[in-house]
Amino acid sequence: MKKLISSSSIVDIAHYRNLLSSEGIETFVRNEHLGSIVGEIPFSEVWPELWVVNDLDYDRARQLIDGSVVEESPKAPWRCASCGTENEGQFAACWSCGTHHA
Numbered sequence: 849m850k851k852l853i854s855s856s857s858i859v860d861i862a863h864y865r866n867l868l869s870s871e872g873i874e875t876f877v878r879n880e881h882l883g884s885i886v887g888e889i890p891f892s893e894v895w896p897e898l899w900v901v902n903d904l905d906y907d908r909a910r911q912l913i914d915g916s917v918v919e920e921s922p923k924a925p926w927r928c929a930s931c932g933t934e935n936e937g938q939f940a941a942c943w944s945c946g947t948h949h950a
């Protein structure tokens with residue numbers, strides 16, 4: 849098992865956990881329920897932590913987490929199935945004939 853990230857926000861941790869789970873990567877959260885004892889031990893030690901269960905998944909999990917932070921990459925251009933016109937990725941319909949991109 850390897851630790852992926854820790855965050856003061858359980859919401860962030862849950863977001864990453866969902867992301868990885870949707871990719872079939874098994875994770876678990878440590879310190880998820882320790883909020884109630886903040887004050888008894890130093891705060892930084894009770895941040896929720898996201899761990900990957902299988903070390904072999906670590907690199908991929910790391911990439912997914914890093915990838916989810918950066919801006920979405922521009923969509924690839926597509927060719928209209930109806931008239932063959934090349935369209936920019938951000939257009940949902942062909943500029944030439946109006947056919948919607950599947």
Ligand SMILES: [Zn+2]
Pocket residue numbers: 928929930931932933942943944945946947
């Ligand atoms: Zn078209």
